[in-house]
Amino acid sequence: MIDEERAGALPAEGVPAERVLEEVRGLRALDRPTHGGRLFAYVYDPGVAGLDELAHAAYAASAHVNGLDPTAFPSLLAMENALVGAAARLLGGGPGTSAPDVVGSVTGGGTESLILAVKAARDARPELAEPRLVVPVSGHAAFAKAAHYLRVALDPVPVDPVTLRPTAADVAAAIRPETVLVVCSAPSYAHGVVDPVAEIAAVAAAAGVRCHVDACFGGWALPWLRRLGAPVPPFDFAVDGVTSISVDLHKYAYAPKGVSVLLHREPALRAPQYFAYADWPGYTMINSVIASTRSGGPIAAAYATLRHLGEDGYLRLAALTREAVAGLADAVRRVDGLRLMAEPESTVVCFTGTDPGLDLFVLVDELTARGWHTQPQLSYADLPASVHLTVTAAVAPRVAEFGPALADAVAAARAAGPVQLPPELLALAGSLTPEALTPDLIAGLAAGLGIGGGPGPLPDRMAAVNTLLNAAPIRLRERLLVEFVALLQRPTW
Ligand SMILES: Cc1ncc(COP(=O)(O)O)c(C=O)c1O
Secondary structure (H helix, E strand, O other): OOHHHHOEEEEEEOHHHHHHHHHHHHHOOOOOOOOOOOOOOOOOOOOOHHHHHHHHHHHHOOOOEEEOOOOOOHHHHHHHHHHHHHHHOOOOOOOOOOOOOOEEEEEOOOHHHHHHHHHHHHHOOOOOOOOOOEEOOOOOHHHHHHHHHHEEEEEEEEOOOOOOOOOOOHHHHHHHOEEEEEEEOOOOOOOOOOOOHHHHHHHHHHHHOEEEEOOOOOOOOOHHHHHOOOOOOOOOOOOOOOEEEEEEEOOOOOOOOOEEEEEEEEEEHHHHHHHOOOOOOOOOEOOOOOOOOOEHHHHHHHHHHHHHHHHHHHHHHHHHHHHHHHHHHHHHHOOOOOEEEOOOOOEEEEEEEEEOOOOOHHHHHHHOOOOOOOOEEEOOOOOOOEEEEEOOOHHHHHHHHHHHHHHHHEEEEEEEEOOOHHHHHHHHHHHHHHHHHHHHHHHHHHHHHHHOOOOOOOOOOOHHHHHHHHHHOOOHHHHHHHEEEEEEEEOOO
């Protein structure tokens, strides 16, 4: 926790630089480890010596440069264009391909890329009073956010509980005259499976609708895995009917946070993405992305990262990642009571439990206690709760240690037994409507679960929180999460 002396961000008298840095480093020690190959979500670590230092130096060189006006800062324009070109080339576009006129934008992240893909599609059809978006339920939550922000109706398409993919027939059935965009994932975040992009793009094209491939997660991994011999199905601009693709550089391109690329097959498709405004007395504003002022730091850091690693570097890192994925999947297969949700086909290992005596949420806590940070996923429709592992190159040297740790954690989770929430609490979670939640009820629940009350913002063990959320219907889950996080987001004075 922050001590008394440094609690305020604005002290009456400035604090010497060295001490401030110590404070920041002290705070950072509270975090999960971003390096070392034991954190399987949130961060993407190549484990390449010197890469951080390079990215940080490039970031620092451009941190104060403003992406608001590319004419004032041509350095940023040059680096953005180079990043877009590299992403396009990797994803089947550019000179000599079937998509020679690809254009794109650098955004601040995957969510921003997806919101802009939806905005471009919506604004290309201004005649529609109620535009609609077709998204497989395995599509990233950011599409729902885009639909919400942009007032576009969402038409979810179920996924097969075995393949974890939507079928093109179900997508076709969901397309209506008001549909502005159909989306698919390459791969999905939750399970790491690649949707049948070619079939889905074909039904979208037949209906005259745009088709976006969300390759935010895997767009910078799948092409290298394919070159290494993995059976990666077609998912990029080589597929007819794919009109836009997003790929996050702050994921498998291993750039520091804050960069994604949104590509369009041709300039006319990108045109409605722009926002221009001259009807005020200040500077005329022209933005290709949501942010107006934005730091050049992430763009310069990504540029430096790509240039330094190069194709050979990414191939090497993909080989390490592939080896790590195979090793982790084997470790899961060796444990009684666990089952892979899908055979790994990208950089995700996702497993579920097959034995009621083994509580997955307790297992996640046991792994955390042993220094392995995995991501629990709640049950959804007919899909069981699962444990997600995003695998990066830095995991490779750790794989041999994971198997014994997993076996040990499973034994401990079995010995501890499943979480037993008071039956009245479980019944409440199952029956409460979001509207019935009162501030007192929320405060009581949060206190009972140890949220915001202990030495850290969250309890050491999250199994009880996850069990409660898992028992709640979707809308109540969302509302509880909002309330719990809002309890944590309070100013310190
Ligand atoms: C497939 C996919 N799309 C979109 C996103 C959103 O990206 P971001 O968190 O950078 O906004 C993610 C993030 O994990 C993702 O996996």
